[in-house]
Amino acid sequence: MRKPIIAVDMDDTICHLVKRAIYHNNIEFPTHPLRYEDMMDWNTDHLRHPESTMDLFFGRPGLYEELELFDEYVVEEMEKLHNAYDVIIVTAAVPKTVLEKWNWLQKHMPYIPADNFFTCKRKHLIGYDLLIDDGPHNLLPAVQAGKKVLCIPHPWNLRAREQYSFPLMTSWEGAKERVDEILQAQGEPEL
Template identity: 30%
Template sequence: MNKKRIAIDMDEVITDSIGRFIELYQKEFREDLSSLRLPGRNLTNTVPPERLDIVKQYPHQPDFFKDLDPIADSLKVVEQLHQRYEVFITTAALEFEHSFTPKYNWLKTHLPFITWKNIVFCGDKSIIRADYLLDDLERNLKTFTGTGLLFTAPHNAHVTGYTRLNNWQGVAAYFLD
């Protein structure tokens, strides 16, 4: 019997990229940006307009994606999913020129059971052929032909129309219970 396929995004699903924005903002401006974690917040409605262009460049820095913290329980649940499903990590590593190698190294370190054959670096996730896509961005779910699952992040708090999974315990409950 063929296993069902789950495609899982990295940034703000498995890894905490918001934490890196907060860290770099604190370092550069000596101000707290933790309000970026509040529901409904994103860079545009949180960062002062005169600093927005600078902050939007952070992911273009060579070390932005290096050593990101995993989101709570993500590593454990991905490993559990891997036991029952065919798991693919699908990430938009091509959008930021310095993200490919750090993301690949992060996956090798934190999810070594995911082989290179199950890692997809892409720009447009509509090409992904899986039964499920777990992602934090509505634009990726809109074009996906399987079942799109919205992983809760501050920037998608007001998005509706998808099954929402609020955390990795919710992901485990959806797929493993």
């Protein structure tokens, strides 16, 4: 029998990307500081300094290898999920960040094999049973396709969370049990 496939995003789901990118932005552009709470969209409006770009903000060399774990529970809970389900990492990446993301994953979660590491921006094209993600542009297509989701709440998904009732996961504590419950629920609509 096939194990359910759990697709897990990396950035701002198992590690903190935006907070670290803000940290570097505020050092480089102290006259135009950014705040995590103000990151309400996935566009470039938050880059207030004229020399700041999305590529600089998210493409600083070495950025993805220095990211902090989401919380103190994520490594243990991801291992529990890995042991019970077919866990795949599905992360958006440009070619220059793929190796950094893989290195980060192997440092913190070496039990995830290379065969379970996918770089893909259009996650709805991947086959999975449940998606754990922070991006509304990934969560909504998953729900519309009849898949289960768990949303990691951040300011940039607040509007989507107000419009749709995504199940939320604010901490990785008890994540395995939460996934078990969601997968066992049959026929209940997500929205």
